[in-house]
Amino acid sequence: MSDYHFGYGSNLDLDDWKKWCDDYGRKSNEMQVEPGIFFLPDYELDFHYKSGSRGGGALDVVERPGHAVAGKLFKVTGDGWKSLNRKEGYNPKRTTNSYEPKQVEVLSENGEQRTAITYVVTQAKDEKKHVPPAPGYIEIVERAYDHYGITKSHPWAKEQLAASGKGKVTKSAVDHLFIYGTLRDGEERSGILSEFSSKAYKDCKIRGRLIDLPGGYPGLISGDGTVVGEIHHTPNIQDALEGVEG
DSSP: OOSEEEEOSGGGOHHHHHHHHHHHTOOGGGEEEOSSOEEEEEEEEEEEEEETTTTEEEEEEEEEEEEEEEEEEEEEOTTHHHHHHHHTTOOTTOSOOSEEEEEEEEEETTOOEEEEEEEEEOGGGOOSSOOOBOTTHHHHHHHHHHHHTHHHHOHHHHHHHHHHHTTOOOOOSOOEEEEOGGGSTTSTTTHHHHTTOSEEEEEEEEEEEEEEETTTEEEEEEEEEEEEEEEEEOSSHHHHHHHHHO
């Protein structure tokens, strides 16, 4: 299990965390903030859970390719995980929980990959519809965004938070796409991306390795090798992904 918690909602705000710990006799110093801003790739914010203690909607992160959620990493020590579990309404001995821990991979602003634990709403508590945020909830998250410099460095994060709070579909803030294989310039499928790309950077490298897929096409998987490709600026990443993948 990772020693780090990825916070994206009310857990971002240490004042909110300290107040909860004081109310329940827990130690707030067992969760310490790490330097830097981190991102959870291929997820987006969603309000589809009603918090009884807050009297309204509370955030969740749900999988959505091409999107990203901004947040912070916290080093958890001592009984910090027990406190977080209790705050998030999780008890492994119960059959029904509000949130549950999930191991995820997050990225720093420099592209460093870190393993962390975040909390996601359980299927049993998913309302399957938009739940308006609890009074003051958005302000708690916005306060943390401002405090940690997320608002200044990545204003799209606050815009997505506001859109999620209104139940609106958010546009991805990710606007670059790494391609390899037959999509590269001069290859047989290079024309597919041309209508979505406004600028290309050639001879880019990422960590991973290629495997052979049925039909003679390459596939990218995690690995310690180096894969050479291109990075394209794609203002509408969702359309680009759908166009590339068909």
